Amino acid sequence: MNKVRVLIIDDSLLIRRLLTEIFNSSPDIEVVGTAANPYIARDMIKQLNPDVLTLDIEMPEMDGITFLKNLMRLRPTPVVMISTLTERGADITLEALSLGAVDFVPKPKVDVANTLNNYAEEIIGKVKMAALANIRNFDNRGLKSGDIEKIPGQLKEKPYPVKKSYAASNKIIALGASTGGTEAIKSVVKGFPADTPAVVITQHLPLAFSESFARHIDFVTEMTTCIPKHGQIVEAGHIYLAPGDRHMKVMKEGARLVIHLYDGEYVNRHKPAVDVMFSSLARSVGTNAIAVLLTGMGVDGAKGMSEMHDAGAITVIQDERTSIVWGMPGAAYKMGCVDHVVPLHGIASKILSLI
Structure with a gap:
């Protein structure tokens, strides 16, 4: 079986290094490159043709959502999002999943090294699974672009009578x-x-x-x-x-x-x-x-x-x-x-x- 070829896209040097170490510990995964922003990643994707991307949700030059939209339109590729465990992080991650991302890995705010290493097996499993995912059959029937901002901040009882x-x-x-x-x-x-x-x-x-x-x-x-x-x-x-x-x-x-x-x-x-x-x-x-x-x-x-x-x-x-x-x-x-x-x-x- 060929190794899963992964490109890591994250503006944090620490996260790029940690994910590289985690993936290199698996005999089934090869890190073909790392990119500090989506512009660098865009060129590397063309050159390296990776099987799976890991993508940071929030980056300064171009946010992960904008990059993901362009990627899925021009070159559909399995993506595992790296997301923060916050309300905003959750909303953006769910939007990413609606755009075609396969899965996500929560990124801790503190003690990043130990926390990510504790989830190494899960992270490896998600990337290996993403390589097999049917993303070309992705059926985007959830939110349309822009709908994310229309979702209310809290749940409300709806005034529909139960017939x-x-x-x-x-x-x-x-x-x-x-x-x-x-x-x-x-x-x-x-x-x-x-x-x-x-x-x-x-x-x-x-x-x-x-x-x-x-x-x-x-x-x-x-x-x-x-x-x-x-x-x-x-x-x-x-x-x-x-x-x-x-x-x-x-x-x-x-x-x-x-x-x-x-x-x-x-x-x-x-x-x-x-x-x-x-x-x-x-x-x-x-x-x-x-x-x-x-x-x-x-x-x-x-x-x-x-x-x-x-x-x-x-x-x-x-x-x-x-x-x-x-x-x-x-x-x-x-x-x-x-x-x-x-x-x-x-x-x-x-x-x-x-x-």
């Missing part, structure tokens, strides 16, 4: 995703009317990104989106996004479904984990659930989907062609627990047809 048509259904919809999932989730939920049954979502994201992503979801859908509190009652017309540092379960308490959040061990190297959410629904809801696995690296959600399938739930996965990475849905498919394989653009209508 009886869908709300009378006792179904619950569960979405799980990882790499490429922020855009896939928005693509799905923007097709849901305000009276859709409750939707619970587990997407692999750090806590600092949860509030921002919830606002991005809320911006594209008629449903009301929130990051739930422990003990919150599940209601139709609402989307509940698992916070980035807690597992989320849906438990039955009497006739009601209630959100349970807990700080447990990592599952499949993730917290929140899709398997935790799916397994809880297999026990609490059974045949009244619809489980959906979207694009993502790894196997999280496959075991839980199998449990839901055994409990009588309807199971849906995103197809390989439209997935950025067909890891999680592919793992479920291999387990034989999938009822429907659907391209991303058809998932919302498929779900609504099953309610």
